[in-house]
Amino acid sequence: MSGSPFTPCPGGLKVALRLTPKASRDRIMGAAEEADGGTVLKAQVTAVPEDGKANAALLKLLSKAWKIPKSDMDIVLGATDRRKVILISGDSEDLRHRLDEWMASNHD
Numbered sequence: 001m002s003g004s005p006f007t008p009c010p011g012g013l014k015v016a017l018r019l020t021p022k023a024s025r026d027r028i029m030g031a032a033e034e035a036d037g038g039t040v041l042k043a044q045v046t047a048v049p050e051d052g053k054a055n056a057a058l059l060k061l062l063s064k065a066w067k068i069p070k071s072d073m074d075i076v077l078g079a080t081d082r083r084k085v086i087l088i089s090g091d092s093e094d095l096r097h098r099l100d101e102w103m104a105s106n107h108d
Contacts, residue, residue: 003039
């Protein structure tokens, strides 16, 4: 797999993600190649996809895993879709480095 789900942008880092709601447990499953050639981070949450519950559970899961405040994360694309783009506010180089290290240590 060549790509990364992380894309630096002005003011932070964008994360391409595919969310599966109503799963058996909350977890981040690692990167996966999409049919269009892009790379996404796959995640599952137990919450149902209504009234923003699954999105809220997703941000809570990412915040805990990455030790980044939920207030620094925002779903900028795909709020009602399985495929999402999350913007993490902060230094894009620092965030990319931290998340690349997290990927390497947690999802080989």
